[in-house]
Amino acid sequence: MIKSFFQFDVFIFPKVVRIVFAIGAIGIILATVIGMITQLFAGWAPISARFGTAIFTLVGGLASLLGWRISIELMLVLFSINDRLKRS
Numbered sequence: 001m002i003k004s005f006f007q008f009d010v011f012i013f014p015k016v017v018r019i020v021f022a023i024g025a026i027g028i029i030l031a032t033v034i035g036m037i038t039q040l041f042a043g044w045a046p047i048s049a050r051f052g053t054a055i056f057t058l059v060g061g062l063a064s065l066l067g068w069r070i071s072i073e074l075m076l077v078l079f080s081i082n083d084r085l086k087r088s
Contacts, residue, residue: 011079011082013075013079014076014079017072017075017076020072021068021069021072024068024072025065025068028061028064028065028068029061029065031061032057032058032060032061032062032064035054035057035060035061036054036057036058039053039054039057040054
């Protein structure tokens with residue numbers, strides 16, 4: 001087992017991908033919520049500007065989650081290609 005760990009016969013990422021995705025998604029969600037709260041309570045801006053920037057922050061957070069999911073899936077596709085090439 002240790003020998004295969006140092007020779008890179010078996011990749012670790014496909015086994016821990018759910019944990020990596022969850023940590024990234026939680027980070028994106030927290031950053032989005034904090035950004036929205038910050039924008040809503042920015043006292044220097046008019047109320048319409050605060051709501052507008054909060055909505056754009058939400059849209060950006062959703063786009064970031066989608067991008068994070070797509071990047072994780074692309075990494076899994078690369079590992080899947082590697083596994084299929086090993087078998088053939």
